[in-house]
Amino acid sequence: MTVINTSPLHRSISDRSARITIWGAGFIGLSAATAFVQEGFRCSVVDVNASRVRCINAGTVPLPGFEDRVHLDPQALRDGRLRAVSPDDTDALDAQIHLICVNTERGGKAFRDPLQAVLKAIGSAHRADRELLVSIESTVSVRWLDLVLPLLTGATGVVGTGIHLATAPRRDWLLDPEMNLRSLPRVVGTLNPASQPLVTELYGTVSDVVHMTGDWTRAALSKSVENLYRYVDLVLTNQLAEAYPDLDMAEVFRLAGTKWNVPTLHPSIGIGGYCIPLSPHYAGDGLLGEGQLPLVDSALNWDATHSSRVAQWLTSKFDGPIGILGVSYAPDVLLPQGSPTLALAAALSARGADVRLHDPFLSTEEVIALGEGARALRWPEDLASVRTLVIATPHTAYAKLPDHLSALNDPPTVIDSLGRMRDVLAGTKVRYVEMGTPALWAEHDPALVNGTSGSDATR
Ligand SMILES: NC(=O)c1ccc[n+]([C@@H]2O[C@H](COP(=O)([O-])OP(=O)(O)OC[C@H]3O[C@@H](n4cnc5c(N)ncnc54)[C@H](O)[C@@H]3O)[C@@H](O)[C@H]2O)c1
The missing domain is CATH 3.40.50.720 (NAD(P)-binding Rossmann-like Domain)
Structure with a gap:
């Protein structure tokens, strides 16, 4: 059966007229922004770090060692298809697609304040008569997902005509340019199954393989589970080395x-x-x-x-x-x-x-x-x-x-x-x-x- 999607937001993804706001200008946010710009979208990258914002607008990648890994298209910067802005930028807040790529760690601990601040900012600008897609690319605890809707909708709790929520964790291996956003299979999940066609279409523009799951909790958890396998293996490796000192x-x-x-x-x-x-x-x-x-x-x-x-x-x-x-x-x-x-x-x-x-x-x-x-x-x-x-x-x-x-x-x-x-x-x-x-x-x-x-x- 062919599903005909009439969602205006979906159509704006298909014809690339959708504006995308990306929160966080680290490796994850910048690489996402450059990939979506390359696919024809207009992207604003928002960061609280004014020096990162200045660098990007001047055409410089503000991440030492990543200069060759992220390509800031000078033409896109000149004609405004890619721009870096501060969190109060009204044009960025007004976009209907928001990808959250902020840091979720501080001092070696999981840290959700930046995520919460971004959700509140997006929520404060959201108009209930328009569709909104918010996708969390940052690594998160699944317990934090319960906070997302209340933070977006604020005191009103009004969800409006269509809030699409997704998790789309990243798994780039930054030491290998071949293991990137395009080449690595992308796990994506939505809160509401109705959001799946739209979200699959969005991520399909930048990733060759999208594994869509019907539950955004599962997608988010898969990210920490894949790393947890590795963590436990690495601890075991160090333990074994210590337990067999003569070998x-x-x-x-x-x-x-x-x-x-x-x-x-x-x-x-x-x-x-x-x-x-x-x-x-x-x-x-x-x-x-x-x-x-x-x-x-x-x-x-x-x-x-x-x-x-x-x-x-x-x-x-x-x-x-x-x-x-x-x-x-x-x-x-x-x-x-x-x-x-x-x-x-x-x-x-x-x-x-x-x-x-x-x-x-x-x-x-x-x-x-x-x-x-x-x-x-x-x-x-x-x-x-x-x-x-x-x-x-x-x-x-x-x-x-x-x-x-x-x-x-x-x-x-x-x-x-x-x-x-x-x-x-x-x-x-x-x-x-x-x-x-x-x-x-x-x-x-x-x-x-x-x-x-x-x-x-x-x-
Ligand atoms: N770097 C990787 O290879 C990698 C891989 C997989 C997942 N991740 C996850 O992706 C997320 C981002 O990683 P990163 O390496 O890009 O982080 P990063 O710390 O380099 O960048 C995050 C950016 O978010 C900005 N920020 C913080 N609060 C903000 C706010 N309220 N508004 C706007 N900007 C704000 C910070 O100033 C910073 O520039 C983290 O959750 C990380 O665990 C990273």
């Missing part, structure tokens, strides 16, 4: 990963970012600590002390000062949120260690501001002044590390969190320890530490 667990994980349905994971100094470590808090909102997700509770409890244990091992086995390369949790971009480096630096500083941090995307002042007691390490000239060097983030900027270390008479011992420098450093004169291999965890391997085992990194 090369990095190789065990590589071997296990040769099975068709097992990913190859690597132990590390910690699980970073604002997606995977936050997933227990979104998926387990209201359930954690209640005995309903005991595996997740246990993983969270163990993981909360992981950086302290790593700090303890480092300070008991390796000399200080300790340098750490990479604050951003992902390479080649500036993403310090949920940085395992910062957690480790705090744990090392708490043990009295002399810690020095470097990240190519942060100035000395920014490193000191973030570093919780750590000092800044100047790259590459300060490499000689540390005795232990942790490679936390394999930024391309560190490609010459083997040359710099080889040029030193007595290079620091390298602790490689992810084993990315194994092939170039193992076997050189640099003392090299890959996390998850016996060298890091073994009690009796003085040859692999600087001088004596049991030395103190505070030295």
Whole structure:
């Protein structure tokens, strides 16, 4: 049976006359905006951050490291098909399609204030005689969805002729340009089944495959569940590495990963970012600590002390000062949120260690501001002044590390969190320890530490 949709909003999507307002000019909002503009829509990107707004309008991507990943079409900026504005912009508020891409994390915790502020703003401008589509692309707890309609409709509670509500979580992998909005299957759900044709048509313009579900709660939850699988696996990976200190667990994980349905994971100094470590808090909102997700509770409890244990091992086995390369949790971009480096630096500083941090995307002042007691390490000239060097983030900027270390008479011992420098450093004169291999965890391997085992990194 052919369904003829007569909704004016649906028709405006089909003929591209619909204006789209996108809330949040981070990677998610900007990449959505540029994709919809490319498909012929007019987009306003709203942000409370005035400097991001200014940068975008000047044609600059305001996200360090993302300059090549987001294409701001200069012509679209000139003719107003793409513009960045502040939240009080009346034209942006007046649009009938609103995509919410604001941050939902703060200080390592799920945080819903920006979402609530945006919903209130959209609601205050909504006219009950017009259709409205609000789609939440940010990662959310499904419990927050109960707040959406009351916040949109305010005290009146009047839903009007047609409020279409959707969740359309994002799953881009920003390190791989091939895994993007267009290529990755998009999970989308609506509150009301009647909204499905319109919402499917909208997202079908920018994503090749749209998996539409009849329930927006399911779509939202699928996002945190897919990340939760990964979180629990990664915690288990770190646990196994610690439980088998005498085995090369990095190789065990590589071997296990040769099975068709097992990913190859690597132990590390910690699980970073604002997606995977936050997933227990979104998926387990209201359930954690209640005995309903005991595996997740246990993983969270163990993981909360992981950086302290790593700090303890480092300070008991390796000399200080300790340098750490990479604050951003992902390479080649500036993403310090949920940085395992910062957690480790705090744990090392708490043990009295002399810690020095470097990240190519942060100035000395920014490193000191973030570093919780750590000092800044100047790259590459300060490499000689540390005795232990942790490679936390394999930024391309560190490609010459083997040359710099080889040029030193007595290079620091390298602790490689992810084993990315194994092939170039193992076997050189640099003392090299890959996390998850016996060298890091073994009690009796003085040859692999600087001088004596049991030395103190505070030295
Ligand atoms: N970055 C990713 O790869 C990725 C992947 C999947 C999901 N997500 C999720 O997408 C969401 C956005 O991620 P991001 O990386 O783009 O975040 P971000 O923090 O870089 O950007 C969010 C933007 O929202 C703005 N903002 C906050 N409150 C606002 C308000 N009231 N009005 C207008 N703007 C406001 C902030 O100033 C900021 O510029 C988060 O929920 C995140 O978990 C991100």
